[in-house]
Amino acid sequence: MKHFLIKLLAVLVSFRVVAACAQVDEVDPSIGGVPFLLQPTPPAVFLPNSMVRVYPMRMNQLDDQIHSFPLTTVTYLGGLFRLMPFDGTPNDDTWNRPQAYDNEIETPYYYSVKFDDSLIQTEFAPTARCGLFRFAFPSGKPVVLLANHRGGDFFSDGQNAVSGFEEIVNHGQVTPGVVRAYVYGQFSAPVNIETNPTASGKRLTITAGNGQNVLEFRYGLSFISVEQARKNLQEEIPAWDFDPVKRAARDRWNQVLGQIQVEGGTPAQRRVFYTALYRCYERMIDVTEDGSYYSAFDHKVHRDSRPFYTDNGLWDTYRALEPLQTILNPGMEADKVQSYVRMYEQSGWMPEFGVLWGNFECMTANPAAAWIADVWAKGVTNFDLATAYAGIRKNSLEGTWLPWRRGPKCSLDDFLDQHGYMPALHPEEKETVERVDSFERRQAVSVTEGQSYDDWCTAQIARDLGKEADCQLFLKRAADYRNIFRADKGHVWPKDAEGNWIEPFDPGWSGGLGGRDYTTENDGYTFDWSVQHDLQGLFELMGGRAQAEAKLDQLFHQPLSRDQYEFLGHFPDSTGLVGQFSMGNEPSLHIPYLYDYLGAPWKTQKRVRMLLNGFFTDSLFGMPGDEDGGGMSAWVVFSMMGFYPVTPGVPIYVLGSPVFDRVTIHLQNGKTIRIICRDNSRENKYIQSIQLNGKPLHQVWFRHADIVNGARLELQMGNLPNKQLGADPATFPPSAISLDPDKFQRLTD
Numbered sequence: 001m002k003h004f005l006i007k008l009l010a011v012l013v014s015f016r017v018v019a020a021c022a023q024v025d026e027v028d029p030s031i032g033g034v035p036f037l038l039q040p041t042p043p044a045v046f047l048p049n050s051m052v053r054v055y056p057m058r059m060n061q062l063d064d065q066i067h068s069f070p071l072t073t074v075t076y077l078g079g080l081f082r083l084m085p086f087d088g089t090p091n092d093d094t095w096n097r098p099q100a101y102d103n104e105i106e107t108p109y110y111y112s113v114k115f116d117d118s119l120i121q122t123e124f125a126p127t128a129r130c131g132l133f134r135f136a137f138p139s140g141k142p143v144v145l146l147a148n149h150r151g152g153d154f155f156s157d158g159q160n161a162v163s164g165f166e167e168i169v170n171h172g173q174v175t176p177g178v179v180r181a182y183v184y185g186q187f188s189a190p191v192n193i194e195t196n197p198t199a200s201g202k203r204l205t206i207t208a209g210n211g212q213n214v215l216e217f218r219y220g221l222s223f224i225s226v227e228q229a230r231k232n233l234q235e236e237i238p239a240w241d242f243d244p245v246k247r248a249a250r251d252r253w254n255q256v257l258g259q260i261q262v263e264g265g266t267p268a269q270r271r272v273f274y275t276a277l278y279r280c281y282e283r284m285i286d287v288t289e290d291g292s293y294y295s296a297f298d299h300k301v302h303r304d305s306r307p308f309y310t311d312n313g314l315w316d317t318y319r320a321l322e323p324l325q326t327i328l329n330p331g332m333e334a335d336k337v338q339s340y341v342r343m344y345e346q347s348g349w350m351p352e353f354g355v356l357w358g359n360f361e362c363m364t365a366n367p368a369a370a371w372i373a374d375v376w377a378k379g380v381t382n383f384d385l386a387t388a389y390a391g392i393r394k395n396s397l398e399g400t401w402l403p404w405r406r407g408p409k410c411s412l413d414d415f416l417d418q419h420g421y422m423p424a425l426h427p428e429e430k431e432t433v434e435r436v437d438s439f440e441r442r443q444a445v446s447v448t449e450g451q452s453y454d455d456w457c458t459a460q461i462a463r464d465l466g467k468e469a470d471c472q473l474f475l476k477r478a479a480d481y482r483n484i485f486r487a488d489k490g491h492v493w494p495k496d497a498e499g500n501w502i503e504p505f506d507p508g509w510s511g512g513l514g515g516r517d518y519t520t521e522n523d524g525y526t527f528d529w530s531v532q533h534d535l536q537g538l539f540e541l542m543g544g545r546a547q548a549e550a551k552l553d554q555l556f557h558q559p560l561s562r563d564q565y566e567f568l569g570h571f572p573d574s575t576g577l578v579g580q581f582s583m584g585n586e587p588s589l590h591i592p593y594l595y596d597y598l599g600a601p602w603k604t605q606k607r608v609r610m611l612l613n614g615f616f617t618d619s620l621f622g623m624p625g626d627e628d629g630g631g632m633s634a635w636v637v638f639s640m641m642g643f644y645p646v647t648p649g650v651p652i653y654v655l656g657s658p659v660f661d662r663v664t665i666h667l668q669n670g671k672t673i674r675i676i677c678r679d680n681s682r683e684n685k686y687i688q689s690i691q692l693n694g695k696p697l698h699q700v701w702f703r704h705a706d707i708v709n710g711a712r713l714e715l716q717m718g719n720l721p722n723k724q725l726g727a728d729p730a731t732f733p734p735s736a737i738s739l740d741p742d743k744f745q746r747l748t749d
Contacts, residue, residue: 024250024259026274026496029106030624034059036584037568040629041279043106044073047249048256048281049309049332050128051221056113057082058098060733061620065098066113068145069122071131071183072221074356075311075629078086079180080150080166085135087196089117108278109249127236129289133217134242142208142215144187147203148551155226156195160187162204163226168357179296179357185219187661188240207654212531216240223287223356224301236696247311256281256721259328259642262678264661271618273640276633280321281718283629284336286308287356290457296358298346309339313353316586316631323546323645324634326378327707330668334382337375340368340381349399349406350391361406364443364520365450366395368457369635373457374648376464377741378704389461393470396458396477401447403440403520410435412442415497420480422447424494424502424518427510429440444494445484446520449530452481456533457649460741478737481531485541490551492527494518508561509579514571525555525580526587532647535597535735545729549598555591556581556607576615576624583615584625589635590646596654597646597733601688601700602721605657608639611687612659641665642675642715643702650741651704652735657685659714671710677717684717687725689703699731703744 018089023661026646029043040060046053053073056066070079086094103121105112111124121136135142146162148154154164161184168179189212194205207217218240220233237245260339265273274352286307287293293308294301302308306659309332326333343359344350350368353360369392376385400409403418409417412433416422424444425431436442439534459474486501494517507524511517519527528551531538558580560567568574576583579589592611595603615624616636627633638644642658658677665673690697691714692706702713 008388018712020255022501023261023274024108024278025258026270026273027108027253027278028059028271029108029278029620030620031272031275031618032620032627034620035570035626036062036621036624037047037436038575038626041248041623042073043111044282045106045108045111045124046126046282047128047196047252049284049286050126051133051285051287052126053282053285054111054124054126054131056111057099059066064102066115067098067102069124070134071180071219074168074181075313076355076360077168077357080147080148080168080221080640081183082149084145084149085115085118085120085122085137086145087120087137087139087141088143090143090145095147095203107250110246114459123242125242125249127245127249128286129222129232130218130220132219132237132245134241135215135217137213137215140211140213142212143357144191144206144215144217146206147198149198150200152201154195154202154204156193160189160191161185162193162206163229164200164202165226168236179223179294179299182222182224182226182229183219184222184226184233186219186233188214188216188218189439191215205512215359216242220593223290224265224289224292227290228289253278259666260637261664261666262640262660262662265640265659268618269640269659271389272612272616272622272636275618276616276636276640279627279633280324280630280637283317284339284354285356288418295346296356297343297351297354300346302342304342306338307335308342309336310343311355311629312336313355313360313362313607313629314367314371315352316628316646317630317634318367318374319586319589320373320634320638320645321506321630323374323648324637326375326380326703327665328668330380331382332376333375334380337380338383338692340372340383341391344391345387350388350395352406359406361404364403364446365401366392366454368392368394368448369454369457369461370648373460374645374651376461377649377651379708385461386465387469389458389465391459391460396455396474397450400435402435402452403443404437404446405435411723412436416448416451419483419499420448420477421483421495422451423497426496426502427504427517439513439516441516441522443516443518444491445518445524445527446530448484449481449492449527452478453531453533455480456737460649463740464742475737478533479537481534482537482541485538487541487543490721491524492530493524499514505559508558509567509570514573520587521571521588522582522585523571523574524582525558525562526574526582526585526591528555529591529594530587532590532735533649533735535594535647537737539598545598549595549600552594552598553592553603555579566673572672573625578611582625583611584632586631589632590644593644593646593656596700598731599727599729600723601655601726602723604654604700605686605721607683609659610633612636612639615683633733642677643749647735650734650739651744652701653704653707654731655687655690655700655715657687657717667708667710669709673707673713673719675713675715680717681719683719686718686721688716688718689725690715698725698728699733700726701733705744
């Protein structure tokens with residue numbers, strides 16, 4: 001019996017290890033593949049934070065026709081190069097005719113599909129800088145079509161190999177120029193290559209001999225040269241063997257996803273969780289090749305001892321994605337920040353969206369300030385803070401705050417400096433400043449709030465660098481949001497250059513398409529709460545905490561200003577609506593957690609569970625808005641684990657309601673965070689009591705310092721709220737302009 005029990009225990013331990021290594025099998029890349037209104041979330045195949053990202057080019061997950069496969073994709077621009085297997089003799093129409101498909105398999109590390117008419121099977125597996133396609137041709141008449149479509153060229157060396165490049169043109173104001181993506185590829189059998197020029201590039205028709213049922217294509221990509229693409233291929237896929245490439249990609253994903261292990265919940269919840277976690281590794285991407293990288297910020301090749309990351313929309317990702325990676329991968333996070341420092345050094349401006357082709361002059365404010373202040377406050381310091389600060393400071397004091405613009409300041413920025421708000425135009429009033437984008441407009445309310453928060457974050461960096469005068473300057477500017485809060489209306493409100501409130505103004509409607517005269521992608525009800533750095537001050541403007549809580553309650557019940565179809569036509573980003581709350585856009589992500597700051601954390605627990613259950617399902621419709629490169633998926637990961645970083649720059653997390661019985665986070669320093677939820681269920685969503693590291697906790701927040709070296713958080717759950725927990729004002733999470741994040745001490749000291 002003793003030996004039997006020992007063997008049984010060994011089997012159970014072995015099963016647990018196997019189970020812990022199979023997180024990738026929980027991922028369903030089709031989740032969110034059909035959009036509410038805007039962009040779907042594509043089922044990308046890639047290695048974490050790597051250059052090669054491939055998915056079938058089609059409208060969305062319900063489109064049963066594939067147009068082509070890219071060799072990689074570029075954020076906001078789509079695919080680079082176009083590849084498609086074919087059976088027969090192609091003509092001009094073939095290149096533009098999609099093919100119906102079935103039998104699709106989608107995983108993070110492997111893709112397979114079969115076309116209805118030809119029965120050709122296409123398989124793909126990635127490495128960091130390369131890819132391997134395997135085509136099965138039942139007819140034995142293999143044809144592969146390969147094209148570039150943004151300008152470029154192709155060449156053949158006569159040895160079953162092709163090479164070439166495709167151009168990416170950056171039309172931005174700061175770093176205009178051309179970026180080239182280079183490819184070097186080989187076929188597994190002798191092929192004939194026919195080249196045809198087009199108006200936008202070149203097309204290759206590649207045919208193999210009759211009777212060839214399987215043809216493989218392996219390729220390397222580079223942003224440096226064709227020769228470097230060839231070297232990348234030799235290093236990463238040296239042999240014609242598909243299965244080891246697929247297996248290595250699977251192992252890499254298991255390693256990354258296994259950093260967080262969850263127990264309990266439903267199978268659907270585990271699929272949602274791990275799919276969200278997988279999406280948190282699509283950006284940024286490491287474009288380093290043999291210790292060198294090409295930078296679109298000065299159009300040069302650089303040598304560097306550290307990896308260079310690009311492709312990041314900070315307005316979306318500073319809120320949750322970067323804080324998540326700061327916990328999971330602090331070393332990589334430091335490299336990413338240092339990459340932004342390099343971008344500033346090379347271009348003269350700190351980017352807001354540092355992407356492959358340069359700074360994508362997109363969105364509003366100075367989000368690098370929030371990101372870098374947060375990373376630094378959480379003890380990630382392996383980057384050049386002084387140079388990062390110089391870039392952030394220059395953006396704030398010398399650059400323009402205009403939406404979708406970068407470069408030197410204009411007259412509106414001078415006004416913002418002098419008066420503490422972005423002046424707005426009255427309805428039908430014509431724009432007088434040439435640099436204002438004709439579609440994006442001034443977004444006067446959002447710009448003022450974004451400037452206030454980002455300058456508060458800048459002040460924290462200045463303090464740590466001993467620049468006290470700068471710190472005081474930016475703290476003063478951090479209060480500018482107060483200039484646009486209209487107390488008699490209880491809303492943020494645009495104001496003209498003479499200091500008059502804009503009339504008429506409807507917080508739920510006014511402004512051009514998307515509200516862009518006054519707000520960014522959302523209406524005024526969302527931006528009432530976009531003061532992440534001074535919630536105490538915001539609540540005071542609203543009349544106190546009781547009035548603020550009532551106002552927050554009303555947000556989730558407030559009717560739309562118009563019928564929903566008309567509202568969404570005006571605000572297409574404001575999807576996932578609950579009253580006037582929009583789950584589908586990033587400025588809303590912190591709002592459900594604000595009850596923790598108001599003494600009613602049970603309402604956060606109730607609301608977060610409802611939002612997770614209602615909008616984030618394991619279905620094609622399981623993403624309520626633009627996912628934005630992990631920006632929204634990171635909210636899901638945090639919220640399902642049970643905590644959230646409301647204010648990047650303040651190294652604390654507030655509690656929500658975990659959906660799992662147990663969460664284990666393996667940190668890079670070898671320590672472990674364990675979250676244990678007793679009696680947890682769909683009904684038992686309310687926290688009854690808390691213990692942190694074995695000691696009772698009477699507040700619903702904790703410090704980063706309390707978990708960075710490992711922690712044990714124990715929650716007792718129940719089906720009725722404990723309304724006394726977190727209700728004492730002395731225990732509220734801190735949020736005030738005067739707050740010094742550096743002065744937080746460990747709770748366990």
